[in-house]
Amino acid sequence: xxxxxxxxxxxxxDTLLAPLxxxxxxxxxxxxxxxxxxxxxxxxxxxxxxxxxxxxxxxxTILPGIALGYLVxxxxxxxxxxxxxxxxxxxxxxxGAISKNSQIKEDTxxxxxxxxxxxxxIALISTVRSYAVDLSxxxxxxxxxxxxxxxxxxxxxxxxxxxxxxxxxxEFTTLSFDPVLAATLRLPxxxxxxxxxxxxxxxxxxxxxxxxxxxxxxxxxTPAATAxxxxxxxxxxxxxxxxxxxLSGVIGLYLSxxxxxASGAAIVLTATAFFMIAFGWKQITQK
Amino acid sequence: xxxxxxxxxxxxxLDVLSLTVRYNGRVALEDLTFHLHEGERVAVVGPNGAxxxxxxxxxxxxxxxxxxxxxxxxSRPRGHVCIGYIPQRTQVDWNFPVSxxxxxxxxxxxxxxxxxxxxxxxxxxxxxxxxxxxISNLAARQINQLSGGQQQRMFIARALAQEAExxxxxxxxxxLDTPAQEGLLNLLDRLKTENVTVMVATHDLDQAANHxxxxxxxxxxxxxxxxxxxxxxxxxxxxxxxxxxxPVDGQNILSVDDCCDDGEHEHIH
Numbered sequence: 001x002x003x004x005x006x007x008x009x010x011x012x013x014d015t016l017l018a019p020l021x022x023x024x025x026x027x028x029x030x031x032x033x034x035x036x037x038x039x040x041x042x043x044x045x046x047x048x049x050x051x052x053x054x055x056x057x058x059x060x061t062i063l064p065g066i067a068l069g070y071l072v073x074x075x076x077x078x079x080x081x082x083x084x085x086x087x088x089x090x091x092x093x094x095x096g097a098i099s100k101n102s103q104i105k106e107d108t109x110x111x112x113x114x115x116x117x118x119x120x121x122i123a124l125i126s127t128v129r130s131y132a133v134d135l136s137x138x139x140x141x142x143x144x145x146x147x148x149x150x151x152x153x154x155x156x157x158x159x160x161x162x163x164x165x166x167x168x169x170x171e172f173t174t175l176s177f178d179p180v181l182a183a184t185l186r187l188p189x190x191x192x193x194x195x196x197x198x199x200x201x202x203x204x205x206x207x208x209x210x211x212x213x214x215x216x217x218x219x220x221x222t223p224a225a226t227a228x229x230x231x232x233x234x235x236x237x238x239x240x241x242x243x244x245x246x247l248s249g250v251i252g253l254y255l256s257x258x259x260x261x262a263s264g265a266a267i268v269l270t271a272t273a274f275f276m277i278a279f280g281w282k283q284i285t286q287k
Numbered sequence: 288x289x290x291x292x293x294x295x296x297x298x299x300x301l302d303v304l305s306l307t308v309r310y311n312g313r314v315a316l317e318d319l320t321f322h323l324h325e326g327e328r329v330a331v332v333g334p335n336g337a338x339x340x341x342x343x344x345x346x347x348x349x350x351x352x353x354x355x356x357x358x359x360x361x362s363r364p365r366g367h368v369c370i371g372y373i374p375q376r377t378q379v380d381w382n383f384p385v386s387x388x389x390x391x392x393x394x395x396x397x398x399x400x401x402x403x404x405x406x407x408x409x410x411x412x413x414x415x416x417x418x419x420x421x422i423s424n425l426a427a428r429q430i431n432q433l434s435g436g437q438q439q440r441m442f443i444a445r446a447l448a449q450e451a452e453x454x455x456x457x458x459x460x461x462x463l464d465t466p467a468q469e470g471l472l473n474l475l476d477r478l479k480t481e482n483v484t485v486m487v488a489t490h491d492l493d494q495a496a497n498h499x500x501x502x503x504x505x506x507x508x509x510x511x512x513x514x515x516x517x518x519x520x521x522x523x524x525x526x527x528x529x530x531x532x533x534p535v536d537g538q539n540i541l542s543v544d545d546c547c548d549d550g551e552h553e554h555i556h
Binding site: 167177181182184185228233234 | 289344347348349365366367368370371372374379380383384385386389390392393394396397399401402404405429445449
């Protein structure tokens, strides 16, 4: 049992406020919250449609695009958003087309392309001297170096993604639950599928600086999956997922600040802990 | 409003001409020709893999025929929103986070059109549909809390909310216990007053004979299509089921040794 006295309370508040004196922490917090909301909403569809592997592959596939942008712009970070956005959309629609038309099984085709592209990205980045540091930022994120202009890009593009999901909520939900019904209702199934792939791609680009390529799939599916265990309606799943993802971002950054651990990893570990708790609770209450 | 085709009321609700569908290089349906009248109830009977699901998907316009054509009120199915396809229960993700009313509302997606959220009128349609199938008390339930019979009723309500005029039901009776089967068959009888045309894929020859206007015997080809007493002859059944049909010793009974999912055997007297 924890007894909170007035003295303890004020040190607790100090603990919470101390990191926020730093502007990079404030920006990081805002970025983590925004990214968490967008990832959980889009990720809800990915969890329900079994697209985790696709999300993981997509995030890895854009590395050569980022690397190319990095080489072309001589190491500047600002243009990288646009490079990752472009590569991500092309890769998402490309993977979508391949998995539909391929003779090889879908997951094998995706696996071959994603590993190949990922290797190409590493090869490109390895031509630069500061290779190790830069690569680790792309792979695992660097949310504490988010600039104000990057924050605006996250806000604008994340907002567009949320608006489109809101506008086509009933279509995406019908399509995800019963594609045959969507087809018999003459919904534009191909168009909607590609729109959803594009939204996932934009989400990946928006989230890149927060968790990086290698941990991206966790932001996309872990909070959404946690919410899936605890809710019975898709809208509730999206909202709870967004709350859990934002909380994971904030708690993760505090852990990162006080324990000096990598920010992306701290956020993902927090989200994973939420999932484990929900999973355990579900196991206990169902028996 | 998503685009859809208007009906030519002087044309039959369903007109199938020389329909041929190949699936992964194999012939699933070969040269099917038949037509249905409005308000008719037809049982589609045949062994597993006979092409029943394929036929329904081709009629619904989800699968493109390789040869021949399907016409709904005189035009191709691709533009029609009046076809309700009710999937096999095993094809559905029952843990999907939606309520019964949510699923029934999905049937309104086409009528609502893009960028519209359900209006009061749409919720009224949904509740009326749930009343018709007698599960309005379950509207707020998550779908994995339904029994097998209730699951089928929910999908029928969805087709009603869609204002479907042709309902294609893929094995709605399999896996249900007898009371649930009877309840569902009674419901289908009542739908006749709503002038809904129904095609039901089934394994049960007895039910097909007792509850449907006409029976279609299918095994890739159309073996017979007509009134139950015309269709259910040993010759026809042997053609449909081939070696899986064995006369029971000394009696005028045929046993269908069909590999159903639940391993049940079917009998016809």
